[in-house]
Structures are given as structure tokens and as C-alpha cells.
Amino acid sequence: MAGKKPSEDFGRWFGSNLAGIFLQIQDIALKDIEEIRLRIERPLLILGHHRELFIDEQGRTVAAEKGYRVQREDVLQALERMTQSSLYAAEEEMKQGFITLPGGHRVGITGEAIMKQGEVQTLKHISALNIRLAKAVEGKAELILPRLLTKEGTLHHTLILSPPRAGKTTLLRDLIRRLSDGSPALNLPGQTVGVVDERRELAGMWQGVPAYNLGCRTDILDGCPKRMGINMLIRSMAPQVVAVDELGHPEDVEAVLDALRTGVKILSTAHAATMSEALRRPTLKALFEFGVFERVVVLSRRQGPGTVEEIIVLAPTDRVHKEMVRGDAL
Incomplete structure (x- = not known):
């Protein structure tokens, strides 16, 4: 978005807690992030080139036990923003275990699968999100x-x-x-x-x-x-x-x-x-x-x-x- 820092633009997919953490990250450039793992009651995890980083509330790299514990609200707020407050409209994609954001970023989703006649109908009680950031590299x-x-x-x-x-x-x-x-x-x-x-x-x-x-x-x-x-x-x-x-x-x-x-x-x-x-x-x-x-x-x-x-x-x-x-x- 014009006039915004990359971190501010990136943070629009998350609630205030996670967006604030991403604004403070120092140990890895946002352009180097490949995946962000949000697991309820587990530490916030970022994957980059050849390394994984657990992040605390101040955006610092820490040991896993000191990382920011992702809350259910963090996951639900992120999912609400990513689906533009319309989970129903995203149900067809969610049946496949993912949704896709503008820009081609894929968000993997896990939770409780609701089955009907041997087919997954939807997911509820979402437990984790895996945001895989798409990048264009020409040449x-x-x-x-x-x-x-x-x-x-x-x-x-x-x-x-x-x-x-x-x-x-x-x-x-x-x-x-x-x-x-x-x-x-x-x-x-x-x-x-x-x-x-x-x-x-x-x-x-x-x-x-x-x-x-x-x-x-x-x-x-x-x-x-x-x-x-x-x-x-x-x-x-x-x-x-x-x-x-x-x-x-x-x-x-x-x-x-x-x-x-x-x-x-x-x-x-x-x-x-x-x-x-x-x-x-x-x-x-x-x-x-x-x-x-x-x-x-x-x-x-x-x-x-x-x-x-x-x-x-x-x-x-x-x-x-x-x-x-x-x-x-x-």
C-alpha cells in the first residue's frame, strides 16, 4: 500500500497483537520470510532461508519456550481478515485445507474436519495457520x-x-x-x-x-x-x-x-x-x-x-x- 512500510502492509492480515510484533521484528527482513506458523498455544514461528525463528512479544528471536504464545483470538482474527469477514465464502477453498490471499500467498489451515458422505465439507475449531508467502523472482x-x-x-x-x-x-x-x-x-x-x-x-x-x-x-x-x-x-x-x-x-x-x-x-x-x-x-x-x-x-x-x-x-x-x-x- 502506498505510503506504508512493508511491515505495516504485511500486518494487515493479522490482529493487533501479531501486527505489533511484526512491526518490531529485527532479526530477519520481512522480504526473507517464507512461512509464518500460527499454532494455538504454541510459540510464534517464522521460517526463512535455512533457519527458523521463534519470536517474542518484542519481535526478538528467542528460544521456543520464551516465544509469544499464539492465542485462539490471534488465529480467528487473522482468518477473519484473510477471508474479508466471510468464512462462508471461503468454505470451498477451506475444504481443500487452504485459502489463497491476493498476491498468491497460500494459507494452510488445520482444525476439525466436518465430513459428509466421505467428503470434507468444511473445517471448524481452527487450530493452526501456515502462511506461505509467494514471491516473484524474475530471471x-x-x-x-x-x-x-x-x-x-x-x-x-x-x-x-x-x-x-x-x-x-x-x-x-x-x-x-x-x-x-x-x-x-x-x-x-x-x-x-x-x-x-x-x-x-x-x-x-x-x-x-x-x-x-x-x-x-x-x-x-x-x-x-x-x-x-x-x-x-x-x-x-x-x-x-x-x-x-x-x-x-x-x-x-x-x-x-x-x-x-x-x-x-x-x-x-x-x-x-x-x-x-x-x-x-x-x-x-x-x-x-x-x-x-x-x-x-x-x-x-x-x-x-x-x-x-x-x-x-x-x-x-x-x-x-x-x-x-x-x-x-x-
Whole structure:
């Protein structure tokens, strides 16, 4: 917000107690915060790059037993602000265990699950919030994109694998932007990219306006399940590339296969620390067995989020060749 310090802008999601604490934090810059954990009757915990910090009422880093004890009111006030005082309107997202804030920040939620016919209907008696702060870091794509392009400058079907907090969404955003805008230096013409932003993290849409720059030729379908959104975009916007985050649902397989039949390129991410781990997940294993992906980028946090461990080239014969790259953080 104009005229406000970053800490004041950041504090708008919290009640007065927590907002006051964040105004006083000295030991870690707000821009370096990756997660904030609020657990009722447990100390306030902040996670940054390679470290976790327990924070007291004066915003100081302390031992866990001296940290500020999060109160039920702190959690409820934060949830009220994050849902704009309308928990009912956020129920559909909460059924999945999270809500998404403007800017693409995701808030994980735990509590008592209310079930009906084997399905989660909502959560009540909320016990904890995990605020994961989304960040736009441009320039990451430039280092690996040459390995993901054909000689003609088109994208190989690409999957980005990483464990949580290892930078896969950040890298996906930057790849989308670069593909959309094009790059003469890479012999890459700008391409129409369709983004199905099911979890509202990639674009950070707010009232139809994206918080992140995803390029000048990108169309975004916000909050729509991938199984429906991929086909909707192909029919309505004729993308050359379809980008989605976090493949994993069985219905994603058919949606991706349908997209391939139209000739579009697939760019996606999934949770897995290694290729062998990915092959143990039924949905991903099915996609590999169908020969969907031609390139797999494996990320880690070894040298910070976005460390490229390897780029795997999948040949049509299913022979896997690993092209090792330096383990540098992008």
C-alpha cells in the first residue's frame, strides 16, 4: 500500500497483537520470510532461508519456550481478515485445507474436519495457520530454458519436480513469463500461454488483475480445477502452451492427455524430491507411462530455493538420460 512500510502492509492480515510484533521484528527482513506458523498455544514461528525463528512479544528471536504464545483470538482474527469477514465464502477453498490471499500467498489451515458422505465439507475449531508467502523472482528461467527448447524454439513438454518450499512455483511463473514475452537471444518467439491457476498462487489474481507478471501473451483461468480448465482454455483461447501447477489428481491425467491431442505444449509442476519418488505416485507414473513429458527439472533447497539438481531428458523410447547441471541456486 502506498505510503506504508512493508511491515505495516504485511500486518494487515493479522490482529493487533501479531501486527505489533511484526512491526518490531529485527532479526530477519520481512522480504526473507517464507512461512509464518500460527499454532494455538504454541510459540510464534517464522521460517526463512535455512533457519527458523521463534519470536517474542518484542519481535526478538528467542528460544521456543520464551516465544509469544499464539492465542485462539490471534488465529480467528487473522482468518477473519484473510477471508474479508466471510468464512462462508471461503468454505470451498477451506475444504481443500487452504485459502489463497491476493498476491498468491497460500494459507494452510488445520482444525476439525466436518465430513459428509466421505467428503470434507468444511473445517471448524481452527487450530493452526501456515502462511506461505509467494514471491516473484524474475530471471530464473533464463538459466535453464535453453535446455527445455527444441531447435525450432518450441517448448518440450516439461515437468518441474521439487519438495515443498524448493521454488517450483517461482520457477514456473518465470518460465511462463519468458515463454509469453519471447526472447530473441534464445531464438524464442513469444507464445500464447494458457494458465489454469487452480490454487490461485501462480498469478495472484485479484478482481481480474494478476499480481505477478506472467507475460504479455498469457491468459489466466483463475480458481478452476485443472480437469475442466485445461479444456476450457484450449477451446476458448487457443494457447500454444498450457501451464498448470501441482499435477497429482487422477483426473489430471485425462485432462493432460486431451490437451496433447490438440498439439499444445504442457508445462507443469508436481511434488517429488526425485524422479524415482515421482514414479511412485500413481498419477505421475501414468503420465510418464503415456510418454507425456520430454524434460524433467528437479529442484531442491540444497543451496537455497531453486537449486537445480538435474535436468532429465526423456527419449521417446522411454530411455532416460540424465543431464547433470551444477547444483546452484537459480
